[in-house]
Amino acid sequence: GQQLNQSPQSMFIQEGEDVSMNCTSSSIFNTWLWYKQDPGEGPVLLIALYKAGELTSNGRLTAQFGITRKDSFLNISASIPSDVGIYFCAGQLSGTYKYIFGTGTRLKVLA
């Protein structure tokens, strides 16, 4: 199936550091969603973005909908050990109800 390019694929960071990850595509999206998935669990919605240029925060998380509507990024500030997990972006193709998921960013936080 079709997937979005998400980077980095994985990262190890020290507790307290900021983290940034992004998703890019050649397609235009009308909604971006960011999820976190813990082992053995389903993805949990973190942030939803609906308009080009939109910047939205949820606690230490900030995400932006790219101006071109083809990309999005997620920042995590002052990371803590419980931020460990896999983060997925998902883009809703313009004119459809379906979401395409990114390849995922596996985050590990070193205490």
Next chain:
Amino acid sequence: SAVISQKPSRDICQRGTSLTIQCQVDSQVTMMFWYRQQPGQSLTLIATANQGSEATYESGFVIDKFPISRPNLTFSTLTVSNMSPEDSSIYLCSSEGTGGNEQFFGPGTRLTVL
């Protein structure tokens, strides 16, 4: 938001058998979705299930292999038929939220086929 439960949470099955996965949403929703997540991979949409109509399958997935039911606005089932080890995956159910554009996921069903 929507709260979604799935049963079973995991199962180990023999080759050639079938397994039906149940998905229950705590509110009435128009659209429900079934995804597959192979080990270490991202999510791939299998099909969209709307109440009162046949499910719409994505490329690479067929009704004979993954029959879906959607008897009402809060419930759906996915059957994995004639299983082989290649079907070992996590199967995830999701639904739209009450606001429309968001998707919320169940906890998943971890299937191992021997």
